[in-house]
Amino acid sequence: MAIYERIGKSYDLTRRADPDIAARLVVHLQIKSDSSYLDVGCGTGNYTLALAKNGGIWHGIDQSKKMIDVAKNKINIVAWQVAEAEALPYADRTFLGVLCTLTIHHFVALTPIFQEIYRVLAAGRFVLFTATPEQMSKYWLVEYFPEAIHKSAEQMPTLEKVRYALNDVGFNSVNIEAYSISENLQDLFLYSGKHRPEIYLDENVRSGISTFALLASADEIAAGCQRLAADINTGRITEIVNKYENNQGDYLFVIADKVAT
Template identity: 40%
Template sequence: MILETAVLSIKPGQETEFETAMKMAKPLIAASDGFQDMEVRANLDVPGQYLLLVWWDSVDDHEQGFRGSQRYGRWKELLHHFYDPFPTVEHFGGSITPGKTAIYDKIGIGYDNTRAPDPRIADRLVELMAPGDNARILDIACGTANYTGMLARRGMDMTGLDLSATMLQAARSTNPDLPLIQGSVDAMPLPGNSFDNVMCTLAIHHFPDLGKAFTEIARVLRGDRFVFFTATGEQTARYWLANYFPDAVKRASELDPSVDAIKEALKVAGFHRFEFVNWDVPENLKDLFAYAGKDNPELYFTEGIMDGISLFSNLAHEDEMASGLKALRADIDSGHWQSVRQQYDHDQGDYCFVVAEK
């Protein structure tokens, strides 16, 4: 594996437009043979400057493959007019230090203690997938197979796939007869046209690249409907949690794909029809993900709750966690939290189901 790097200097005042364009352009490069992953990071010391990092199988995959494709023409149209000066691209070899383990290997231990499947989410998934009789359903990034197992117990023909060995070990302990496969969503060890439906719950923000992942999903999907449950970046940014954990919520909203990025990735993958169905957190939610405490802030003081939520376990620094919980505790006790909660009211949904069809 090789690493492509470039320092991108953006014309003054055009940073926001550049970031939007980059999110739209990412599926174009991700559809290339040999593409592995990509990151764009803002320079904290130099305003308007960004570091582009792209991992490839080989230099030729970048120089000959992507740059020789029609997608590169669209990439140039979206991005090149922002640069001043035009960047120099360099390629580097493999790392001389070990890489990080999968995020969910870190939070997988004890995950089931707080992340029980909620029947209302399962019901909505089934309703939107509308599977036919004897349909084979693949659950992508199934984690500990909570939703996979729940639907299997309802008589559905389920298969789960996840990258994390820790998650799958926990899944097999509670679902010994469930077909579970370890693999990456962007290179699934599965034959094409092998599933009637594909589903996914709260995981697309961890995919290395949406375009490549959605293309793989389209490859294994012999039916025409892929349904996933997620939060868009726009929705996450509206959580009242931002009042107490601003840096973590900002990072999460940047990791959660925007509506436009999801649409672009689906189009690249060959999904031509898609619908966003907004969903608000209900009372007594069983699956305690990030905004489960929307109307019950005491939930965030429950022992172990933060360990199963990547927004807190992976994106919040220790100091921010301590100060945020202290401020939240004070606002709950004084009653001021209700005022904070009202400031973040909106009608755009806390999460959404996305229904995509080929």
């Protein structure tokens, strides 16, 4: 995840916890004030802190020292640690809930990490927020940055693979909730500009999104932004956005339960 070592300092310019997503995560995790929770791949800790304000004893891990350094400079209500998801530095059954937002596309293999999460989780929930390749193929961004979106979608495990890996390590039930981008989304991740195409013309926004910062060539970004700006000016962008409309959601919450044995 070397990309996040490079963008760690500027990441929070455009990336912050969206209140609606955070509220859904609170509900799915069923947070209790006296229980412990873990955010795996916490980045600069935006969602960790948003959820910690709703109660619980929180820990956040990320493999990027730069990201954790930024997190440590925020409100000190979370125990931050640089660590690998494949080797979590916690005892068995430490947490009542584990969170993972917009991170699993960076995992080399799902099963070893899900196994570790299952190990440190007592009877409770593992909640993922992610997108599938099928969902990404319906982003209108494909029209302007086809190679980058294709590469990004290739990194994403399919829902079938996620389900299989969760079941394989022992999670008893897996539920799915679709999420569609709202017009006032505050966390500017990949498809955050679904209803606000102009944000992709801002280099600061693109630099906080790994698809643009890591996967897109400078030539593709330049050509795509030129076409996008032209379509925004002529109003053709509305036609493009409508063409990619779908009812499958843009992202997913995946809620996996571990039942007491």
